[in-house]
Amino acid sequence: MRMTARETGDDQPFVADLLFTDGLPQMDDEVGYRGAVAARAAGITYRQLDYWARTELVEPTVRGATGSGSQRLYGFRDILVLKLVKRLLDTGISLQQIRTAVEQLRSSGIRDLAGTTLMSDGASVYLCTSNDEVIDLVSRGQGVFGIAVGKVLSEVESTLVDFDAQSPDAMDELSARRAARTA
Numbered sequence: 001m002r003m004t005a006r007e008t009g010d011d012q013p014f015v016a017d018l019l020f021t022d023g024l025p026q027m028d029d030e031v032g033y034r035g036a037v038a039a040r041a042a043g044i045t046y047r048q049l050d051y052w053a054r055t056e057l058v059e060p061t062v063r064g065a066t067g068s069g070s071q072r073l074y075g076f077r078d079i080l081v082l083k084l085v086k087r088l089l090d091t092g093i094s095l096q097q098i099r100t101a102v103e104q105l106r107s108s109g110i111r112d113l114a115g116t117t118l119m120s121d122g123a124s125v126y127l128c129t130s131n132d133e134v135i136d137l138v139s140r141g142q143g144v145f146g147i148a149v150g151k152v153l154s155e156v157e158s159t160l161v162d163f164d165a166q167s168p169d170a171m172d173e174l175s176a177r178r179a180a181r182t183a
Contacts, residue, residue, distance in 0.1 A: 032062030032073025033160070041159045042082035049082065057099055058082050080149075080156050081105075084118065087147050093120055101125035114150035 033041070038060075039049040052058045053065070053072060058081045062073035074082075081102065088098045101118065104127060119126045119137050121144050128134045134146065 032060070032075055033079065035060075035072050035074065037160075037163060038074035038079050038082060041079050041156060041163065042086055044082060044086050048086075052082070052085065057095075057102065058085060076156070076160070079160070080153055083152050083156050084147065084149065087152065088118070088120070088125065091120065091145055091147075092122060093125060097123065097125055101127075114153065116149040118147040118149065120145060 035049055036046060039046045042049075053060060058078060060072040060074045061078055062075045063071075065072050085098055085102065088101065089095070093101075104125075108127060115129060117128045117134055119128050119134060126137055128137060128146070
């Protein structure tokens with residue numbers, strides 16, 4: 001379920017992360033997705049989402065947890081990073097290497113996500129922003145697989161649109177249980 005910071009009573013301004021500033025669909029800075037929706041859209045468990053937030057691998061940028069009962073809100077960029085982390089994990093990359101790759105992505109100030117490819121040799125992750133870089137990496141025998149960030153971006157966008165279209169007022173499991181208890 002998509003929520004705005006105003007709807008949740010949080011008046012703190014959204015602080016945009018430097019990661020993934022261009023090449024994304026224009027999204028309202030105050031729009032966020034609850035953890036359960038973010039986890040489903042990224043194809044991960046809520047437990048993974050919670051662990052990655054607590055260990056600062058991927059923190060929610062719309063609103064972080066501020067205590068017991070508070071709810072994190074994830075932005076589109078956050079969900080994209082979550083899905084990329086999931087893809088890298090699925091290929092056998094260690095969480096430590098993924099952490100390094102995410103930090104490199106953040107510090108590189110990517111300008112064109114659609115043209116970016118994450119390549120890996122199974123141990124390290126390389127950021128390629130042109131076809132020449134991909135070819136160079138493969139010709140050296142280092143690149144084993146690649147993840148086209150633009151394709152993942154499109155998948156996340158269509159998944160979130162599908163979630164909104166299915167039921168814009170749908171509650172996540174936790175909210176449904178709470179509502180049932182109070183009824």
